[in-house]
Amino acid sequence: MQIMIAACSAKASCGVLIAAMAAITLVVGRATAQERPRAGRTDTKRNRYLLLDSRIIESSHNAKLTVGAVRKDKHNPLMKEDRPWEPYYSNLYGKVVYDEQDKLFKCWYSIFIESRLESDTPRAKRAWAKWTESPRAGGVCYATSKDGIHWEKPNLGVIDFQGSKQNNIVLRAPHGVTVIKDPHEANPQKRYKAILPSRAATKVWFSPDGIHWKLHKLPGLDYGDTHNCVFRDSALKKYVLFTRRWTRKPIPGKRYGRYGYRQVSRSESPDFLNWSKARVVFEGPSVDRQIHDLIVFPHAGVYLGLVGLFDLEADRQHVELAWSPDGIQWHWVCQGAPLIANSPHVGDYDWGCIFATTPIFQKDRVLLYYGGSANRFFGWRDSFLCRASLRPDGFAGYEQVEGGSNKTATITTKPVRAVTGSLRLSADLAAAGYVRVTILDKENRELAQSERIARTVTDAEVRWPKGFSFEKLKGDEIRLRFELRDAKVYSFSFDD
Structure with missing residues (x-):
């Protein structure tokens, strides 16, 4: 099957789609009938x-499609590495929800709870110390907020860290775990779900409260070493997962080039336990501009994707926008034009990297929480939880040329x-x-x-x-x- 990905040219200031269209062809595995979404998302x-x-x-x-105007919150950054078990957020892979039942914002964030180099090197000395990837261990932490701005990290008494359970860690697991609250789940013990795919064995957790988790080990799915995205698709009545594939075709001279380059793969499941074979559905425009992660959500009859675009030459990452009629065939919206741009000020809280989370839709705005890093992708960096917003339906629109x-x-x-x-x-x-x-x-x-x-x-x-x-x-x-x-x-x- 061939997938055509239409790109609105940034060089042409994201001009009219028909006039500025470029095509990138991806050859992927043949889609099965079970993988084809129902017509509800593609009809008119x-x-x-x-x-x-x-x-x-x-x-x-005389019209052009342009991305929306994102407004970053004046309170940014909202949360930082300030606990002994938070030596290195690295890429803060967060999932923020507003719990209508509890009237509370909840955040699960996948970080490194142990990182030898960061723990052993005080921030004041890092300018003179060489950074390398050191031995480290991942975990998932939990924070709450009444207003979405001021966050608390409660002592949960669940996971041991250096002899104490007085921390906000809810899971010890490799970097990349993602969490959802599933209001459609009939079993209250499975109200919250978490997943970490990998080629060796996929890990799935269920929880009644998002704090106490029970692990299930499943067959391998895909590489999973990314900001994974999972949600329940009401149109398909299935869970859909977007994760990472490496091409395994070595690229000399590139960091991690021995793995090839990054692609986005997709899998689906009727019950969160039995997953279809992951198939590639999207990739970046070039070897130097790869899709690091893709946060997908259905809205207004389409699927929207917040594309974490990793610029290997600049060693930085911003967020662009894509859309799809079915979650399989993807189209860029003004390729090259950031939806969430890095700060222009070197060392600012999101100058280096940005990792989006699933939006929260409110009556008068769309909240876009994201992980921000002050420095480049590979190197010393301080990372934070940040927030931006859009007007309703303001992801992209037409204006005059x-x-x-x-x-x-x-x-x-x-x-x-x-x-x-x-x-x-x-x-x-x-x-x-x-x-x-x-x-x-x-x-x-x-x-x-x-x-x-x-x-x-x-x-x-x-x-x-x-x-x-x-x-x-x-x-x-x-x-x-x-x-x-x-x-x-x-x-x-x-x-x-």
Whole structure:
């Protein structure tokens, strides 16, 4: 099977997808019928559409797709290496959730709880000491927060560290364990789940509270030496795992080049115990720009991916954006344009590396927690838990290529079904900007033109002139043409 990965050219300032498309072909194993997601994620009858989904865009004029504006929290960094069992976060692989039942933010973070070199070398002396990868051991720690900003590391009394259990360690396990809370699980003893794939033996844990865990050893899956991502896919009614594959084709002169280069593989399971064979689904644009990790989550009828892009030449990592109709065929969104960029200030808390976590969707924003490192990937570095945010549906949107009072942009969709009697829109507007929507039938005949939207809106109902009712289009296939000036449009939805 061949997978075509479309790239929106950063050199062209992430210009119109159709005009700026490049193709990278990955040859992977043939997908089985069980691996093909159901049509629910690929049809055009859903109620919410992100404009980054190129399947629904028929044409555009004077418009370009650009990534959203991430705002880093003024309180960053939120958490740092400040316990004896936290000598080296390294790549802080975190999983942050907001527990509605407990009204609490919870964070599980996979780090090195033992690292000889970092423990033996005080920070004040590291500028004059050579860094090497020293003997180390991994673990998973647990922290909580009432407001998502101020974090506590409770003494849990679970895992022994140097003769004491007064710490917040919940697992001793190699670096890369990832955790989920599964509200769909009927067995309360399996409410929380954790996994660490590897080629030799995959480890799975279940827990009633996210603190006390029971281990199950399974057959090997894939290399797993990465920021693994797992979630329950409600469309498939299965658990889906994204992990790492090494090509095993040596690349002379590259660190870890004896393993080849990094790829992303995917596996799925009906019960978190029996996993399908992992198959490669995504890789970076070049040997020097590899995908270190991929954090995947379903949203608005597609799968979005926060791509940890590791620049081997710069020895740094930032986060880009990708999307997929099925979790198997992946497309870059403005390849080369960071969604979460490194700080421009050398030594700042995320100047060196960024490792994303699964977003938390709130009513008025999307929270993006991430691990940040102040220094380069290989070397001495201090690491932290950090936070950023996006506006709702603000991962990417269309805006004008050329501005000015006489310049507008238009984007026309392919036919979509109006599943309810109301059309809603999310967009950012400048002071003099506007968005106007025209409804077209399947033959491109104009049915109605909306009133102007002249302010920033989130899921705002589009208003129509007197005498026209959107309700009469319910169930019909229609096209939408968005006219915009000094605006950025992210999504539309049908919602009563």
